[in-house]
Amino acid sequence: MTDSVKPRATRANDKRRRLTAAAAQVLHEQGVERTTLADIARVADVPVGNVYYYFKTKDELVHAALSEHSAHLDQLTSRLDQLPDPRDRLKGLVEAWVGQREIAARYGCPTGTLAVEVDKRADGTLDAEAGAVIRRLLDWAGHQFRALGLPDPDDLAVTLVSGYQGMSLLANALRDPDVMTRQGARLTQWLDSLRTPGRTP
Template sequence: MTNSPESRAAGKRRRLMSAAARVLHEQGIERTTIADIAKAADVPVGNVYYYFKTKDELVQAALNEHAAHLAQLTGELGKLPDPLDRLKALVDTWVGRRDVAARYGCPTGTLAAELDKRDDGGLDLEAAKVIRLLLDWAEDQFRQAGLPNPGDLALTLVAGYQGMSLLANALRDPDVMTREGARLTRWLDSLPTESGGAGLT
């Protein structure tokens, strides 16, 4: 039954996870309160503690949301037959989110940078795992394309994304994403005719 206590509880938990991902991205960890997340999720603040005991648990939930979104995205991209087309479609997706990137930066990258400043040695590693998921997926695409040094190519691609997100945010200029995204696409187009180490131009 869709209105059972279990389904209502699951719905609240899902709303809290989604709200945590969005609000933490927009406001950062230090500025965000549990009350902020509860309000965004339309859940009474007292109910939050039934699902998440601390703000750190909500940060972990946000990271899980980012991992789930990445899995959904790469699953959709995986329907394209050509691995380099999948990578170019990934770049197109990044560029399509240029306004959000210019305002708030990369969702996972900004969390990773903020968590790195904390001295708890835990959640920063969890953020790194999400970025590693993207690197591993990109590396697999380059490997399927038969290109040498797929791990290095994946690092170049993801570093390009993080760099353009950071600059777009710092300059509050979404066009940075458009221009750098086009450059990444040209680089990807150049790879089949290069002997491995094509550089960004």
């Protein structure tokens, strides 16, 4: 079915989805301040005038991008939840991060960089929304550590996610994706080393 003969509601949903995905991509690559609605319209292959129909302001596009990041996180953790062992789920998360090393080296962590940028703005609640996406990741990781019976599972989740944010930042600053590879291997070794008190290796 061509775009011209799709039902109007379907075409509208398609355009909104394309714009949301484009917003997530372009804001990650260019940052909020440098991105224009025309940039997003071009990547989404949507007439720029249509952008205003779906998103009245740039903040609404930032909100849409954060929703996209949250959806990607949910898709990733849902796949990882199919693994029977919580430790393997956590190691799979690290593997997924390392798999994005080329993108991280060019642009940094999608959610982390956006969180830092919107936090510097004086208006709105976008900083809290960005923090909520990171909180979802922390909660998921904490649940895995808790399932392993490890003490201080929420602190372990912070250590893990901090390691990811740090290696993403350094890979981006140094333009060196191998930082992600090396530090990802260290995170995996760390996960393997964690033992429940009283349990022998």
